[in-house]
Amino acid sequence: MAPVKVFGSAAFTNVARVLVCLEEVGAEYEIVDIDFHIKEHKGSEHLARNPFGQVPAFQDGDLILFQSRAISRYVLRKYKTAGEVNLLREGNPGESALVDVWLDVEALQYDPIMNLVFVQHRVVPALGGTPDESVISESVEKLRKVLDVYEAQLTKHRYLAGDFVSLVDLSHFPETHYFMGMPYAAVLDSYPRVRAWLEDLFSRPAVKKVVSLMAKDFN
Amino acid sequence: MAPVKVFGSAAFTNVARVLVCLEEVGAEYEIVDIDFHIKEHKGSEHLARNPFGQVPAFQDGDLILFQSRAISRYVLRKYKTAGEVNLLREGNPGESALVDVWLDVEALQYDPIMNLVFVQHRVVPALGGTPDESVISESVEKLRKVLDVYEAQLTKHRYLAGDFVSLVDLSHFPETHYFMGMPYAAVLDSYPRVRAWLEDLFSRPAVKKVVSLMAKDFN
Numbered sequence: 001m002a003p004v005k006v007f008g009s010a011a012f013t014n015v016a017r018v019l020v021c022l023e024e025v026g027a028e029y030e031i032v033d034i035d036f037h038i039k040e041h042k043g044s045e046h047l048a049r050n051p052f053g054q055v056p057a058f059q060d061g062d063l064i065l066f067q068s069r070a071i072s073r074y075v076l077r078k079y080k081t082a083g084e085v086n087l088l089r090e091g092n093p094g095e096s097a098l099v100d101v102w103l104d105v106e107a108l109q110y111d112p113i114m115n116l117v118f119v120q121h122r123v124v125p126a127l128g129g130t131p132d133e134s135v136i137s138e139s140v141e142k143l144r145k146v147l148d149v150y151e152a153q154l155t156k157h158r159y160l161a162g163d164f165v166s167l168v169d170l171s172h173f174p175e176t177h178y179f180m181g182m183p184y185a186a187v188l189d190s191y192p193r194v195r196a197w198l199e200d201l202f203s204r205p206a207v208k209k210v211v212s213l214m215a216k217d218f219n
Numbered sequence: 220m221a222p223v224k225v226f227g228s229a230a231f232t233n234v235a236r237v238l239v240c241l242e243e244v245g246a247e248y249e250i251v252d253i254d255f256h257i258k259e260h261k262g263s264e265h266l267a268r269n270p271f272g273q274v275p276a277f278q279d280g281d282l283i284l285f286q287s288r289a290i291s292r293y294v295l296r297k298y299k300t301a302g303e304v305n306l307l308r309e310g311n312p313g314e315s316a317l318v319d320v321w322l323d324v325e326a327l328q329y330d331p332i333m334n335l336v337f338v339q340h341r342v343v344p345a346l347g348g349t350p351d352e353s354v355i356s357e358s359v360e361k362l363r364k365v366l367d368v369y370e371a372q373l374t375k376h377r378y379l380a381g382d383f384v385s386l387v388d389l390s391h392f393p394e395t396h397y398f399m400g401m402p403y404a405a406v407l408d409s410y411p412r413v414r415a416w417l418e419d420l421f422s423r424p425a426v427k428k429v430v431s432l433m434a435k436d437f438n
Contacts, residue, residue, distance in 0.1 A: 052324075052368060067319070067324060069319070069323055070320040074316040074319070077312060093293070097282065097290075098284070100289035101284050101285060103289075105286060107323070107326065153270070
């Protein structure tokens with residue numbers, strides 16, 4: 001089987017999300033860097049893969065995909081038969097529905113907040129600007145509301161979708177990894193169950209591997 | 220089989236998304252209104268269904284779900300065996316992956332823009348405020364970029380995920396229905412394929428039915 005291809009550097013959180021799934025299932029894959037400095041992401045070759053000119057894109061033979069969570073679902077389905085990994089729970093209608101629920105929470109509630117903080121703290125200064133502290137503090141307040149819900153859920157269950165690890169948990173790691181290196185990460189100290197869940201998550205070999213790839217690429 | 224329950228009024232686009240799926244598969248369902256005026260959405264009973272205090276929530280026996288797209292997936296899987304309807308394409312790995320891709324596009328790129336416009340045009344004046352026209356015009360500019368991609372996709376395929384109608388197309392209708400009643404809807408005139416796709420979508424009996432429920436509830 002020819003290795004699947006992931007277009008985009010591991011330093012992008014949306015790329016890292018796909019990579020951790022590939023690592024979890026032990027798939028053979030190739031990372032193809034897209035050079036943003038020469039606007040390769042807006043070139044016709046990349047736009048044919050991802051019409052929004054974003055990363056990641058993904059190729060498996062003739063099939064081209066984009067959107068990190070959709071690619072992650074595809075990867076976890078494709079390689080499911082290869083091992084014990086069952087990160088979508090698709091055999092069980094209730095459990096797979098709860099994976100869908102909490103993956104939408106991550107995508108629509110958690111990730112946008114994390115992304116706003118990341119842009120202000122890392123991207124704005126890198127472009128010579130000054131972070132808007134009010135955007136950061138409003139975002140941290142919104143984050144608290146989400147973490148209140150997570151803490152309650154993780155008091156009832158070991159993982160977000162239930163007592164099983166799933167794509168939901170993995171999907172949180174890339175943005176959270178960057179956030180944990182920022183001064184605002186102290187907010188997590190008020191949430192012991194969330195802290196324990198993150199420690200568990202970051203101890204997974206697949207997550208450790210992708211964290212090392214992110215560090216190498218981030219500059 | 221006891222009817223499933225949907226909590227929240229059809230006037231909410233996220234509720235309408237679930238209802239159209241139930242209509243498409245011919246499921247028996249009951250709508251349970253949540254009274255926002257008396258803050259029922261923040262009461263303990265509703266928070267047990269949806270910890271973020273939002274609508275919709277959904278109940279099928281002991282299973283409680285929230286997040287409209289996750290509920291929609293569950294509904295389309297549950298009733299799939301009942302008829303010819305195949306709006307997730309789960310039997311086909313490539314097609315179902317493309318449904319996931321374009322559903323994420325709807326959720327993460329299209330819907331947030333539509334939502335910003337709706338809030339400024341309908342919610343802000345209803346609360347006695349003045350719409351921020353710059354937010355609206357920036358949103359319409361962003362919408363054009365998304366519609367450029369849609370027009371190209373709908374030139375290649377009859378529907379967004381391919382040559383088959385899917386949850387992706389249905390999922391666009393609630394926000395688009397409100398948008399089409401606003402002066403900014405003229406932007407759609409530059410996109411003939413998008414226009415034809417929407418006409419096709421709004422001619423579906425399930426969509427017509429839910430549009431009538433939305434009108435009844437919107438006040």
